[in-house]
Amino acid sequence: MNGFRQRAAIDLRLLGEGQRSWVMAGIMAIMLFLTVLSGALGLGVARSAGGIDRQLAGQLTVQLVEPDAGVRDARAKALVTAIGKVPGVTRVREADRAKLAALLKPWLGDAGLDPELPMPVLIDVTAGPGVAAQVAAAARRVAPAARVDGSARWLSPVRGLLAALFWVAIGLVLVIAAATAGVALLVARAGLDTHRDTIDVLHMLGSTDRQVARLLQRRIARDTLLGGVIGTLAALALVALFQTKLALTGSEVLGGATLAAVDWTLLLLLPIGFALLATVATRLTVLHTLGRKL
Numbered sequence: 001m002n003g004f005r006q007r008a009a010i011d012l013r014l015l016g017e018g019q020r021s022w023v024m025a026g027i028m029a030i031m032l033f034l035t036v037l038s039g040a041l042g043l044g045v046a047r048s049a050g051g052i053d054r055q056l057a058g059q060l061t062v063q064l065v066e067p068d069a070g071v072r073d074a075r076a077k078a079l080v081t082a083i084g085k086v087p088g089v090t091r092v093r094e095a096d097r098a099k100l101a102a103l104l105k106p107w108l109g110d111a112g113l114d115p116e117l118p119m120p121v122l123i124d125v126t127a128g129p130g131v132a133a134q135v136a137a138a139a140r141r142v143a144p145a146a147r148v149d150g151s152a153r154w155l156s157p158v159r160g161l162l163a164a165l166f167w168v169a170i171g172l173v174l175v176i177a178a179a180t181a182g183v184a185l186l187v188a189r190a191g192l193d194t195h196r197d198t199i200d201v202l203h204m205l206g207s208t209d210r211q212v213a214r215l216l217q218r219r220i221a222r223d224t225l226l227g228g229v230i231g232t233l234a235a236l237a238l239v240a241l242f243q244t245k246l247a248l249t250g251s252e253v254l255g256g257a258t259l260a261a262v263d264w265t266l267l268l269l270l271p272i273g274f275a276l277l278a279t280v281a282t283r284l285t286v287l288h289t290l291g292r293k294l
Contacts, residue, residue, distance in 0.1 A: 024187055024220065028180070028227030032274060035176045036235035036267050042169030043263040049162040060132055062123040062139050063147045076121040078142045083123065086138050088131035095122040177277060184224070184278035188216055188285040210287070217282040224278040228271030236267060
């Protein structure tokens with residue numbers, strides 16, 4: 001083990017370390033910081049969208065507008081009974097009219113609390129997939145004027161926004177990955193130009209292009225991994241802080257963006273993935289520049 005470390009250190013010194021190595025590590029730290037934040041955004045948005053889908057998949061609202069209070073109350077009870085008998089319906093509950101009146105008070109004032117004011121009937125229904133049509137049919141048999149709405153329809157713009165944010169985050173990760181490969185390419189070419197004399201000596205001593213490529217790719221992989229770990233840890237600390245703040249909001253939509261253990265694992269693997277990417281880009285660049293192909 002010690003012999004391997006000594007040999008690696010000698011190999012790295014052959015092509016120099018110095019200030020350029022720290023510049024490479026700093027660039028990679030910034031790139032991984034941005035990548036982890038983008039990845040966390042994408043994963044959190046996907047979690048949130050999945051939570052919305054699960055919560056609203058079987059949520060329906062039956063609305064009945066009836067000016068006659070007696071007819072309204074009778075049809076409300078009949079609706080609850082009829083919908084509760086539909087196969088696949090797990091929960092039927094009429095919304096509290098006093099709470100509805102309180103919600104209308106900012107717009108209607110005290111008139112919204114007047115018992116003589118016609119108040120629509122709202123019935124919350126939880127059903128399994130594919131049951132919405134049966135619920136609508138049962139509701140209209142009791143009250144032809146009843147209207148059945150899916151809760152997901154009202155939140156479809158939010159769902160669309162979350163989907164757009166997810167793809168934007170994925171796009172950012174891919175763009176930064178491409179930029180990382182580009183930086184590794186430029187650093188490899190700069191290393192070849194700077195150490196051209198050393199490389200010529202290595203060739204005269206019998207070193208092959210693959211061995212020279214191995215020297216450069218080790219250095220760049222080390223710098224990428226070092227900077228990547230620093231940037232990743234900083235980004236994960238920021239993500240953890242944001243998650244704590246989101247949990248304190250009490251919002252079901254925002255709270256659903258909490259990352260799971262598998263998400264944290266994927267984010268922790270990003271530095272390794274970027275180091276491998278930079279290594280491959282370096283190897284291909286060096287071999288191509290030196291006139292050889294893999």
